Every structure is written in C-alpha cells, then in structure tokens.
Amino acid sequence: MRKVYFAGSIRGGRQDAALYGDMIAFLEERGCLVLTEHVGLESLQTEGERTMTEEEIFQRDMAWLTESDLVVAECTTPSHGVGYELARARDMGKTVHIFYDLGRGRLSAMLAGDDRFILHPYLSKEEVFKALDHIMSES
Amino acid sequence: MRKVYFAGSIRGGRQDAALYGDMIAFLEERGCLVLTEHVGLESLQTEGERTMTEEEIFQRDMAWLTESDLVVAECTTPSHGVGYELARARDMGKTVHIFYDLGRGRLSAMLAGDDRFILHPYLSKEEVFKALDHIMSES
Numbered sequence: 001m002r003k004v005y006f007a008g009s010i011r012g013g014r015q016d017a018a019l020y021g022d023m024i025a026f027l028e029e030r031g032c033l034v035l036t037e038h039v040g041l042e043s044l045q046t047e048g049e050r051t052m053t054e055e056e057i058f059q060r061d062m063a064w065l066t067e068s069d070l071v072v073a074e075c076t077t078p079s080h081g082v083g084y085e086l087a088r089a090r091d092m093g094k095t096v097h098i099f100y101d102l103g104r105g106r107l108s109a110m111l112a113g114d115d116r117f118i119l120h121p122y123l124s125k126e127e128v129f130k131a132l133d134h135i136m137s138e139s
Numbered sequence: 140m141r142k143v144y145f146a147g148s149i150r151g152g153r154q155d156a157a158l159y160g161d162m163i164a165f166l167e168e169r170g171c172l173v174l175t176e177h178v179g180l181e182s183l184q185t186e187g188e189r190t191m192t193e194e195e196i197f198q199r200d201m202a203w204l205t206e207s208d209l210v211v212a213e214c215t216t217p218s219h220g221v222g223y224e225l226a227r228a229r230d231m232g233k234t235v236h237i238f239y240d241l242g243r244g245r246l247s248a249m250l251a252g253d254d255r256f257i258l259h260p261y262l263s264k265e266e267v268f269k270a271l272d273h274i275m276s277e278s
Contacts, residue, residue: 009217010247010248011217011244011245011246011247011248012217012247013217046244046245047245048245048248049248053252054248054251054252055252055254056252057248057252058248058249058251058252058253059252061248061249075219077217078148078150078151078152078216078217078218078219079217079218079219079222079247080214080217080218080219080221080222080225080246080247080249080250081222081247081248081249081250082219082222083218083219083220083221083222083223083224083225083226084222084223084225084226084247084249084250084253085222085226085249086219086222086223086226087222087223087224087225087226087227087230088226088230091226091227091230105150105185106150106185106186106187107150107219108149108150108151108218108219108220108223109149109150109187109188109193109196109197109200109220110197110200110219110220110223110224111219111220111223112193112197113192113193113194113195113196113197113198114197114223115194
C-alpha cells in the first residue's frame, strides 16, 4: 500500500480544510494510506492538536514524512509548517507534488523556483482531481 | 562583517513589512550585512520581485542562505517560503533565530517542535529589539 504524506495548512489557516479532506478521500479511494489524514478534518481548527506537545507532533510528523512514498501538498493557504515539510521532503529525496489555486495569489518563489518539486497550478477543483488521478495512474 | 539572512513573508502577506524593516535596520546598525535587505522594503508587495524569474530568485536566495553566518526569521505571518528557508537552513547547520508575536496565533509545530531552532516569542516590539541586542552581543 502506497503511503502518502499529505501537507496542508493547520495553524496558518483552515479555509481550505474541506478541499484537503476531499483530496485525502480521493487518495484513499485509490488505495493509498494517507498518514496525515487528520489534516483534512474540518473539526481540526487553527489551534491544532491539543493532546500532544509541540515536540511530539514534530517527531510524529517527521517519522511519517520519512516513512512516506510520496508527498502531496496543497499550498494555496500560506503555512510555515508546509514550507518546512516540503524542504525536508526534498532533502530526503521524496517525490513532492504541489497544488495551488492560480486565482488566489502567487506561490512562493522558494517552491515555484525549486526544480525538485512537481507543480500543479489549478483553476478549478476538477483540475485538482484530474491531476491526482494522473499521479495515481502513472506511479 | 557578519552576514545575516533575514527571512520574512513576501507572497504570504506584507502586514509585518514595517517590522521586518525595523529589525533589518537594527541588525545593520549593529554592523551586520543583511543579505536579504529587500524583505523589509515596504515598496515590495505580495507579488514579489518582478524583474527576476522564479528560478533566479530561488537560486539567489539559496546562495545567500548558504553564505550566511546567521538566520533571523520573523514568523508571525504564515509563509511557505520562510518555512522552506528555515528547514534548508537547519539542514545546512545554520544557527536560526525565530521571532513570533504570541498575541497573534500559534507558531507552526514544525518550527516550535524542532529543537534546532532558537525561539523568541514576544508580546511587544521592545522585546524583539532586546532579544536582537542579546543575540548581537553574545555571538
């Protein structure tokens, strides 16, 4: 079973939480194990997880990132954590797919300019799922 | 002359640009060369630098990060680029100081939980400059 690390904003803002949830559900329907499934829960608010310390969250997420076969990130809402995770993932040699809504601001030059990332700009949700479908069928 | 890489949000939002400028000016007054001085310019808006390609900005910033002696980041406004830069900096073994306003949301667990970072939570600008003064006098 393919293990996916899905990265999306938590403390940076939850305005795209429903989209994260839909992307995660799509990956799961395609037989992936999404290690960070909680990122798509609309019940998870910007205060983040309250039952773990910062160090515990960090250690768990880094273990999941290390264990993952593939990283999928939704980068429309700015997030320090997601930027951090993507840099660590590329330094681990992971394949990283970055999605962002072209109609809502510009992607960071640190992500757009790093040729180790695979970029998926989109203008509609249909394009997101079409690209995810393509990723799932080719890899 | 000590070379500082100052990291602050550009495309993630410019609401703290004036603070970035004041922090950069403080470091320069203390004799540092701030490689990323443009981050503090209020004329620089969220569209970022328009005269360079994404790849050129990325390559320049990574060269500056590699060259720097010290990294100082203001992390109140969420930013993919800043999160990316801090992860790359820690993987390069740089000393990284992270400032954030305790009164405006929570710092990402990826930054708060990584013990390689030195955190400077603050509640007033006075605390920011006091901490910068301490960093300058000790290192």
